[in-house]
Amino acid sequence: MSIKIGLLGFGTVASGIPFLLHENSSKILDASRDQLEIAKVLVKDEEEKERLLAAGNNFNFVTNIDDILQDESIAIVVELMGRIEPARTFITKALEAGKHVVSANKDLIATHGKDLIALAQDKGLAFYYEAAVAGGIPILRTLANSLTSDKVTRILGVLNGTSNFMMTKMVDEGWTYEAALAEAQALGYAESDPTNDVEGIDAAYKAVILSQFGFGMAIDFEQVSHQGISSITPDDVAVAQQLGYVIKLVGSVEETASGIFAEVSPTFLPKSHPLASVNDVMNAVFVESIGIGESMYYGPGAGQKPTATSVVADIIRIARRIKDGNVGKPFNEFSRETKIADPADVTSNYYFAINTSDEKGKMLRLAEIFNSEDISFEQVLQQKANGTTARVVIITHELSKTQLANVTEKLTAVSDFELLNTFKVLGE
Amino acid sequence: MSIKIGLLGFGTVASGIPFLLHENSSKILDASRDQLEIAKVLVKDEEEKERLLAAGNNFNFVTNIDDILQDESIAIVVELMGRIEPARTFITKALEAGKHVVSANKDLIATHGKDLIALAQDKGLAFYYEAAVAGGIPILRTLANSLTSDKVTRILGVLNGTSNFMMTKMVDEGWTYEAALAEAQALGYAESDPTNDVEGIDAAYKAVILSQFGFGMAIDFEQVSHQGISSITPDDVAVAQQLGYVIKLVGSVEETASGIFAEVSPTFLPKSHPLASVNDVMNAVFVESIGIGESMYYGPGAGQKPTATSVVADIIRIARRIKDGNVGKPFNEFSRETKIADPADVTSNYYFAINTSDEKGKMLRLAEIFNSEDISFEQVLQQKANGTTARVVIITHELSKTQLANVTEKLTAVSDFELLNTFKVLGE
Incomplete structure (x- = not known):
């Protein structure tokens, strides 16, 4: 008996899956302990289906999600459509229909992941998405x-x-x-x-x-x-x-x-x-x-084969866990109460690029503003002035997001300076 | 109930384990689903035991391996003694006594791993050794x-x-x-x-x-x-x-x-x-x-905390699998018939550094020798001669181990050249 898969979407990444299943078949079979079979592939419409068949893709293409949801032989649904809808609805329905789900959809997981993860857990189903972060990197x-x-x-x-x-x-x-x-x-x-x-x-x-x-x-x-x-x-x-x-x-x-x-x-x-x-x-x-x-x-971080590799690794993991009878475990079991940091606790060095009129006392004024927020300099670079304006670059010692907000406000409030850019600087 | 661990050895890495168990206790407890407890620590002799106790190490130190092997409450033995013996004997005995084993001992696993892996599999026990390769890198x-x-x-x-x-x-x-x-x-x-x-x-x-x-x-x-x-x-x-x-x-x-x-x-x-x-x-x-x-x-690749992190990850994995009732799986399930490559199939670019007497025709002679083995040059650098000898550096195009052996033999057979060094060169 094989483990049957329903693919949602047949774009770049999806078409990398048959490549791996073919090129690496014996290793994948050993790891899955069962043949992995792409039973059905959902595409948008008849036109896409005809186009894919004409291009020599030998799959059972369907255009109605119900053909996959109602197919009891399909154990795993792999969503590779991207974006929020209809991916969200289809994954929800797949989980409700008792199917394990693999997805590479970072937009969806980052914005609606909580609900989907909870639903999967509630149903005792796997919901894996290794490919959603940094594509091929596990x-x-x-x-x-x-x-x-x-x-x-x-x-x-x-x-x-x-x-x-x-x-x-x-x-x-x-x-x-x-x-x-x-x-x-x-x-x-x-x-x-x-x-x-x-x-x-x-x-x-x-x-x-x-x-x-x-x-x-x-x-x-x-x-x-x-x-x-x-x-x-x-x-x-x-x-x-x-x-x-x-x-x-x-x-x-x-x-x-x-x-x-x-x-x-x-x-x-x-x-x-x-x-x-x-x-x-x-x-x-x-x-x-x-x-x-x-x-x-x-x-x-992307690309057909790397992303497909992560997707197939998820599928193999589900296949193994089905065999082992422990398939319902969440992908990530680490969970604590969510606490967002106080901006005063978030610190970094920063880069400031500032334009100033090339007049006497400007550097002193600038130093005063930073000093008033208790920010000290690690490096200062005054670049050659063109006669009217000078460009000053500052790398600060550590400051907090609160200090950053305050000094930015002060710099933009005075007309002496034009704050060009502010970027984080990672210390050595 | 906690999962009891017997440590073999209390050197640098071993003493990193209590650090992690303490500093990261709630995450480790959640992941293991059970408290991990260092029940006994095997040390060499009474002298070491006294020294460790005097230094404030609050563990149940024992000097006889049987105190761990015969303790039925100990589920996991962690070997951190290094070298071949007595580690090999102790691991063998631990597996025979029905205990799961974690080791960081690359020397032992590389030379006697097959037997130990087979014994663990035979007994339905875990034998994990993530820390044996590249320390903290999983x-x-x-x-x-x-x-x-x-x-x-x-x-x-x-x-x-x-x-x-x-x-x-x-x-x-x-x-x-x-x-x-x-x-x-x-x-x-x-x-x-x-x-x-x-x-x-x-x-x-x-x-x-x-x-x-x-x-x-x-x-x-x-x-x-x-x-x-x-x-x-x-x-x-x-x-x-x-x-x-x-x-x-x-x-x-x-x-x-x-x-x-x-x-x-x-x-x-x-x-x-x-x-x-x-x-x-x-x-x-x-x-x-x-x-x-x-x-x-x-x-x-080494160090107390990084290596201990890999060891504790192995311990957690065993603890989880004990709970899940699938603890006997081998660490690595990928296995094929072992075939060693024909040297003629193993190719690389190479660097040759050669001393030659600074006489006319030497470069031609050198080119002839490489040409006779069908080896072509990617880069050649003749460094300034000191009057009597010249140093020639060659980066070749791809050649096989067979060609490498042949050309090396020819170069060392003739008295015109002194082959200083040959190193592999990775192509772009």
Whole structure:
């Protein structure tokens, strides 16, 4: 007897699944203890079905979700449609119909995961989604299984391949944001509306899921602040390099005394930091913990085969657990009361780029403003003035989000200074 | 009821276990579903026992293994003594007495693992050893659980922290091998007899275990060729840098058409390769596979807390499986017939450093020798002659182990050339 699978969607990732099942059949069979069989594939309409059949795809394509939901021989539903609807409704119905579910849908899991996880648990069903964070990198299962013995204190991740590709062009080759975006779009890495990738929204979805696995806390997507890469200028990139840093879009989740804090923001990484050499479309998750100390998990964050590999690993795990009679366990069992950090407890070094008129006393005035918020400087760089304006770059010592908000308010309130950019700086 | 543990040995790693059990108690309790309790600790003799008690270690120390073996309340034995004997005997006895076993002992597992694994399986007991490879990096469980869906084609690893610390000094700061060794010994990274670390023996043990998890093949330690770092000179390091490479001691296991091949050798890594920036005592395992493509797992390869974290993760896994009633499963279930590669199928680029007398026609003669073995050059560098001898550096295109053996034999047979060093070169 084989384990029958119903696929929802037959896009790029989905079509990587038959590749793996074929190319790696004996290992997968040994691990699953049973043949995995794609019994039905849901597609949008008759037109898509005809197109796929004509292209030589030899599957039982269906256009009505009920054909899968009502098929009692199908044990596992694999959702690879993306976006919120109809994925949410279909997964809900699949769970209600007693089917285990695998998904790679980070948007959905980050925004409606709680309900789906609760429903799966209630029904004694598996709901796995390794592919939802960092595609091919097996980070969720590693956090859930191997880091059970450890206490994670901070997770830093290069979690979005598109923006990392763009940042690599901007850092290594000095491209502007606009040129990098155009190239990413030309290569198919960025969509015509690139907002989710470049504004840190996609990475914020992943930060929500990492918070659950790394810290046992279910924060809401709205609680993850996100700042994108569109405001980064070649000047910022150049000064970062000069000071020994590389700028990347980093998702971070950390636990402070009062709770956890998650955000996505452009971050100055010291060149020697392992995340600093994660380039192009690659992703990496850097974990700081009391036991291991520092560990990093690196790989492709997207793509057909990497994502399909994570999906099939989830399917195998479900197949094994069905055999073992313990299939109902949640993907992530680590759960604590969710506490959000007090902004006063969230600290980092920061980079400030400020324009000021090139007049006597401006530097003193600037120092006074920072001093009034008890912020001290680690490095200051006044760049050559053009006669009328001077550009001042400051790397601060540690300051809190409260101090950051206060000093930002003061800087923008006075007409002497134009605050160009503020980015987090990771200490050595 | 708690799950009782018997510790064999109370050295550096063992004493990290109570740290984790205390500092991370609620998460570990949730994951284990039961309190983990160190019931007894085996130490060498009364003297060690008195010393440990006097130092404030509040454990039930025993000096006779039978006190643990015959204690029916002890479910899990954790062996952290290292070396072959008496660890091998004690683990065997523990399994025979019906106890699950966790070990961090790579020497033992690489050389006598087969028998111990078979005995555990025969008895329906768990025998886990995540900490045996790359200390804190959860690479074995990741290969066993997450990469089940994938087919691994090559594993490259920086697997020995001591030699990597030394290579970092030699590469980044131009130190000699001797100076780097002295520093490693002064810092306690290298033992007074550093053979296992610097000659690649320790990394070869790990390659044996990685072969099992990555390729399902149980190769013998004797089948892993190993070359150490003691022959690397500052000249080699300098020319590597000049040509865009970093030299590291790399363990590699790859599958060819005829079977697998494992070796440990100094390797020229392109500077852009993720392994090239793994520095100091850190370890990393770089996995090439048909699904994910390229992934890397980075972290501390040794040390008290990282290693203890892996050990406790194993203990938690056993505790959970005891509860679930499926504790007898092998750590690694991937197993195929072991086939060792034909040397003609094992290919790589190579670096040759050769001294020759500074006479006319020598370069032609050298080119003839390589050409006679059908080996072509990718880069050739003739370094300034000192009047009597010239140093020639060659980076070849791909050649097989058979070609390597043949050309090496020819070069050493003729008196015109002195073959200084031959190292593998990883292609871009």
